Amino acid sequence: MENNAPEKRKRILSCIQPSGIPTLGNYLGALKNWKTLSEDFDSAFAVADLHAITVRQEPAKFRKQITEVLALLLAIGLDPEKSIVFIQSHVPAHSQLAWILNCYTQFGEMSRMTQFKDKSKAHADNVNVGLFSYPVLMAADILLYQADLVPVGIDQKQHLEIARDIANRFNTIYSPTFTVPEPYIGKQGAKVMSLQDPTKKMSKSDPNPKSYVSVFDTPDVIVKKIKSAVTDCEGKVCYGEGRDGVNNLMSIYSCCTGLDYDRIAADFEGKGYGEFKAAVAEAVVEELRPVRERFDRYMGDKAYLLDVAAKGAQRASSIADRTLNKVMKKVGFVLPK
Ligand code: TYM
Numbered sequence: 001m002e003n004n005a006p007e008k009r010k011r012i013l014s015c016i017q018p019s020g021i022p023t024l025g026n027y028l029g030a031l032k033n034w035k036t037l038s039e040d041f042d043s044a045f046a047v048a049d050l051h052a053i054t055v056r057q058e059p060a061k062f063r064k065q066i067t068e069v070l071a072l073l074l075a076i077g078l079d080p081e082k083s084i085v086f087i088q089s090h091v092p093a094h095s096q097l098a099w100i101l102n103c104y105t106q107f108g109e110m111s112r113m114t115q116f117k118d119k120s121k122a123h124a125d126n127v128n129v130g131l132f133s134y135p136v137l138m139a140a141d142i143l144l145y146q147a148d149l150v151p152v153g154i155d156q157k158q159h160l161e162i163a164r165d166i167a168n169r170f171n172t173i174y175s176p177t178f179t180v181p182e183p184y185i186g187k188q189g190a191k192v193m194s195l196q197d198p199t200k201k202m203s204k205s206d207p208n209p210k211s212y213v214s215v216f217d218t219p220d221v222i223v224k225k226i227k228s229a230v231t232d233c234e235g236k237v238c239y240g241e242g243r244d245g246v247n248n249l250m251s252i253y254s255c256c257t258g259l260d261y262d263r264i265a266a267d268f269e270g271k272g273y274g275e276f277k278a279a280v281a282e283a284v285v286e287e288l289r290p291v292r293e294r295f296d297r298y299m300g301d302k303a304y305l306l307d308v309a310a311k312g313a314q315r316a317s318s319i320a321d322r323t324l325n326k327v328m329k330k331v332g333f334v335l336p337k
Helices: 024-038 059-075 093-102 107-111 114-122 129-144 154-173 219-227 244-257 261-267 273-299 302-331
Strands: 011-016 042-047 084-087 149-151 182-184
Touching: 011 024, 011 129, 024 042, 024 149, 024 244, 024 273, 042 059, 042 302, 059 084, 059 273, 059 302, 084 302, 093 129, 093 302, 107 129, 114 129, 114 154, 129 154, 129 302, 149 154, 154 182, 219 273, 244 261, 244 273, 273 302
Parallel strands: 011 042, 011 149, 042 084, 149 182
Antiparallel strands: none
């Protein structure tokens, strides 16, 4: 987030939870865009470990997942000298601002969040207060960095709206304090669907591993999973209403190859799903191959990863603390000497 340009560069921020092995959905819906956008914007990306404990995590596994997701952020090609890459819990301002913003957020607003409703059903034995106020922490993540743009998949849109509402409310009660962020949702890949039930989002928490491609799956596994993807009995590769399975594969293929739907339909005219799925699988394997290779290299150098995290947290804190101080002054806290 260094700012040497004469005009102020726009800022982007986004985060990913270390709550399992990220999927092709996370990659195409978010991570791939992060890398592209990081070339044109000041950027900060975090491993959202505080968010992940809203569902129970097994400590040793959790620690490993946090390290893996950090390595993944580098493996997708982010340059930690340019982008700020950090672990959320290493920057205390996130928790501090989240508490303050909790007091500017209404119970009713949070109760309407669809993700809260879904997750409380999925984890009925642990509907904790953190799960309820999750979007407030997310608002804090974004607002601390005065982010203009937040690249996410469609499932995060409602959370972004709340972050905007909270920012506007605070700015109105006091005076302009926060940049009001806009979501950045890619045209393609914003909602990659399950391979087994293409009416549902592809998710790392799906109990059926055949429903998702993990970014660390081997080529053999990727081929098997895509070959067993649910399609339909029309046997025609073209995008259309009610053709969720084929649409999903076309969208995945389009993201990996850059080809549009008309071109894909033309290329596969008269060919069956078998041939199409083989092409999709190959495109996914080739898309993920360099990510996987770089990931293995970074995981082999934990000292380097910790170093990146430490520097990232330092740079992140210097921006976040500035915003937090401003907020505390406006609210009327007595600041420490
Ligand atoms: P998370 O960890 O569930 O997912 C990380 C990113 O991946 C996107 N995504 C998908 N995109 C397309 N198709 C899918 N099937 C798919 N599954 C996931 C998500 O939209 C997301 O962009 N609450 C966030 C993490 C977060 C955050 C933030 C994001 C915490 N603080 C601040 C932005 C800004 C989450 O749970 O993402």
